Amino acid sequence: MRDLTIVIPAYNDAEALSVFLPELISYCQNNGCKLIIVNDGSSDNTKTLLEQHRALPFFTPLLHKVNRGYGGAIKTGIGAVQTPYVITIDADGQHRLEDVSALHNAMRETDADMIVGSRGKHKEATYRKIGKSLIRFIANLLMPIKIQDINSGMKIYRTNLAKQYLQLCPDNMAFSDVITLSFIHHRNLVLAHPITVLPRTSGTSTISTKTAFDTVMELLNIVMLFNPTRIFLPPAIFFLLFSAVWGLPFILRDEGVSVGTLLLFLTGVMFFFLGLFAEQLAAIRNSLNRAACKSDNIVAVGDERQ
Numbered sequence: 001m002r003d004l005t006i007v008i009p010a011y012n013d014a015e016a017l018s019v020f021l022p023e024l025i026s027y028c029q030n031n032g033c034k035l036i037i038v039n040d041g042s043s044d045n046t047k048t049l050l051e052q053h054r055a056l057p058f059f060t061p062l063l064h065k066v067n068r069g070y071g072g073a074i075k076t077g078i079g080a081v082q083t084p085y086v087i088t089i090d091a092d093g094q095h096r097l098e099d100v101s102a103l104h105n106a107m108r109e110t111d112a113d114m115i116v117g118s119r120g121k122h123k124e125a126t127y128r129k130i131g132k133s134l135i136r137f138i139a140n141l142l143m144p145i146k147i148q149d150i151n152s153g154m155k156i157y158r159t160n161l162a163k164q165y166l167q168l169c170p171d172n173m174a175f176s177d178v179i180t181l182s183f184i185h186h187r188n189l190v191l192a193h194p195i196t197v198l199p200r201t202s203g204t205s206t207i208s209t210k211t212a213f214d215t216v217m218e219l220l221n222i223v224m225l226f227n228p229t230r231i232f233l234p235p236a237i238f239f240l241l242f243s244a245v246w247g248l249p250f251i252l253r254d255e256g257v258s259v260g261t262l263l264l265f266l267t268g269v270m271f272f273f274l275g276l277f278a279e280q281l282a283a284i285r286n287s288l289n290r291a292a293c294k295s296d297n298i299v300a301v302g303d304e305r306q
Helices: 014-031 046-051 070-079 097-110 126-142 159-168 175-185 209-226 229-252 259-305
Strands: 004-010 034-040 059-064 085-088 114-118 155-158 190-194
Touching (some): 004 070, 004 097, 014 034, 014 046, 014 097, 034 046, 034 070, 070 085, 070 159, 070 175, 085 097, 085 159, 097 114, 097 155, 097 190, 114 175, 155 159, 159 175, 175 190
Parallel strands (some): 004 085, 034 059, 114 190
């Protein structure tokens, strides 16, 4: 597993890490993988705990002086990865290290670009279940996805692709959803693999109703970047058809075109051209991303042959 780096965002997780870190270090030593833990501006003993193990050759502790958020910590961690594969897990001890091995093996066997650790049915608050269902419903409306648990915190990526998409991802909890949709939209092979989630060893979840709202907003933003016609075309068609239905009786009675008909028609035309303009901008950006990804893949293949 020398081709894998484990990245963990940590925010006030000293209590959990004091139990989980020794097991994690032993796992990395036995399997040859690297470890990066990002201390995201913690106010507890997390920094001291991580500094105690800085001398380990496979371990890199990183520090944010102020809290940047879950996504911000992961982005810093992935940005420092130098291995072909990177896997993200949580610092609270809920993810099993056996599943790290399982996802790594699945990644190599399937030649996937991302594998999402699917948590299946596990106990969680009702409002979180509702929020996740809403997020998935909206995501399915905006782009076709087959992955059920898109916001799972345990994912394994091809590092070069993950780094390419980091600039599109937010710093908050919505990172998990947006990075998955970024891979799917760019036609990368994204699969799911079952994992087991353990009870939290300490602390409480930071996910709230605001997290779900932030995620929905980020999903809308990502679609504006990737497929803006999904946003603008439906209202354009609605207003144009409504203008025809509204204005046709006036025209048939030879009463001319009403102000309401003109307003509806112009609104539809405005949405149509905004969508067309946004689509052109998205096409340019996607073309640049594909070119960058192709360049990265060529370099990666060259490195492997050497």
